Amino acid sequence: MIHLYDIQKKIPKTNTMLFDNLSFALNNHQSVAIQGRSGSGKTTLLKILAGFDTRYNGIYEFNGKTVSKDTKKNIKFRKDNIGIITQNYNLLDDRTVQANIQLGLKEKSKNQKEEIEDILSLVGLSGYGAKKIAEISGGEAQRVVIARALIKKPKILLADEPTGALDEKTELDILNLFEEIQRFGTRLIIVTHSDAVAxxxxxxxxxxNKKLVLQ
Incomplete structure (x- = not known):
C-alpha cells in the first residue's frame, strides 16, 4: 500500500536534517500509530504522506506507483486516496454540519444527502446535518471532521493528534469510533502523543534519530 524509501528531509530555514534515510511500509497492518518527541517531525511526515510536502529526497510509493511531486497530480492523488483528520478541525463555523461534510465528497451525486446521513450515523451524529458548527461541542466537531474524511471512502485515513484537544470521555468515544472504522477496511496512520490512542x-x-523505529 504505502512504501517510503530513503526519505531525506531538511528544515528549510535552518537546513537541519529532519529525516535521514527514513523508510516505512504499510502493508499488513490496518492501523499504525506514530509517536515521538515534539519537533521530531511527526506532522511533517503526515504532510509528506498526504502529498502536501514534496520538498524531500527519496521515493514515496502508493500501491506500487511513485507519488508525483507535481502540484496538480498531488491534488488528484489526495482526492482519490487520502482522508485527513486534523487537531484544529479546519471546519467552517458559519456553515452547517452537512455543508462541511459535502466539502469532502469527490463529486456531487443524487444520493449525497443519504450518504451524508449514513456517515453521520456511523460517527454518532445522526440528525446533526442542519446544525451549525458553532452550535456543537468540540467532541462533536471532531466527529464531523472524521465524517468529512470518511465520506469519500479513502484508502488511507491520516490523523494528526485527533484527540489532543478532547477530554478523557470524548477521547474514549473517538477511540471506539476508530476501532469501528477499521472494521470497514479503512487503514489508519495516526500521529499521537497518547498511549491510549496508540x-x-x-x-x-x-x-x-531521524528514522521510524518499529516498536
Missing part, C-alpha cells in the same frame, strides 16, 4: 493501532512506530 493502543488501538496494530502497529506502533517511534520517530527517533
Amino acid at each position: 493502543d488501538v493501532c496494530a502497529g506502533k512506530y517511534v520517530l527517533k
